[in-house]
Amino acid sequence: MIGRLTGILLEKQPPHLLLDVQGVGYELDAPMSTFYKFPALGQSVTLHTHMVVREDAQLLYAFAEKRERDIFRELIRLNGVGPKLALALMSGLDVDELVRAVQAQDTSALVRVPGVGKKTAERLLIELRDRFKAWEALPGTFKPLASEGGAQTPASQSSDAVSALMSLGYKPQEASRAVAAVEEDGMSSEELIRRALKGIV
Template sequence: MIAHLRGTLLAKHPNQAIVEAAGVGYDVTISIETFTHLPAEGSEVKLHIHTHVREDAIALFGFAQKDEKRLFEKLTTVSGIGPKLAITVLSGISSDRLIATIRAQDHATLTKVPGIGKKTAERVVLELKDKLDEFALSSAHVSHVPVGAATEDVLSALTNLGYQKPAAEKAMENALKKEPGIQDDFEQLFRATLAAIR
């Protein structure tokens, strides 16, 4: 099975990368988080790969960071979550935020991800909350943005504009230190975060 892929990045889209290695072009499904880490098309790229084999297809799922791949594999152990939904989850919420959300048993944040209903969110928390100890060190240094009504929407809007999620989170954290009362106001928070990121 393919576990790692290094080659030339022929094309990239928010959910797909095509990597040429030894004359073969591999179609790899990726998350938004991995997409933001990809180099320019034509550059060398390295991806950690999870190979998913079904009776009718072999699918490759690629990750810029090893921890994101490990988290993806944990998600796919949850009943009702296949690899495509796991990628959707990792595209809707950053790895470090997802870990914090599961540990906090925050079902509401999980249900904001397309395809995750209340019961699935409860299963994710129940089945994974005690299985994330190995991620403790990697997420210890991450900025922690308070969860408000507008924070996820602002982060989503900024990543859609092309900003990297870690940079957007750090800018939001700085903006909220100056004006803590704006975390529920999308427009004010968006403008303040955008000003802090530039």
């Protein structure tokens, strides 16, 4: 089992990233909550990981904090929740927002995530309620891994943001509209994705 990796960030195209660990390139998937904290390409980063072994693949999922990985592990234990849906939930809601939604049994927060209808949201909230009793929402717990850097053109930022939303399950037109609605000059693709996710209802 691979529990943590430290290496050089070579590629990041949400939800996928490539990490060079002493000459070995690890392909990982990560939620947007982790992508928001990434340093610029070429910089070192330490990630907490969860490995899933299937008959046809060995998959690695990466998280900026242990707390994020713990939430991911709780989610994939639920009936009907696989890694893809867990990443989508953690991309649409940060850890604190997810914990607050569970505590308040707020279905409206979850139904914004692709693949989660009202009935599914209600079931997930009920199942998570007991699991999350030990959790507390602690705003400001997470800090950036490093300052964002590296120049991108506005076109590539928008394209990356739209691609990321599509990979999370949003339809192409929905993703394009969401990005266009929040786009401003000088915004990074990560900030575009963050604002677009907040704006999707």
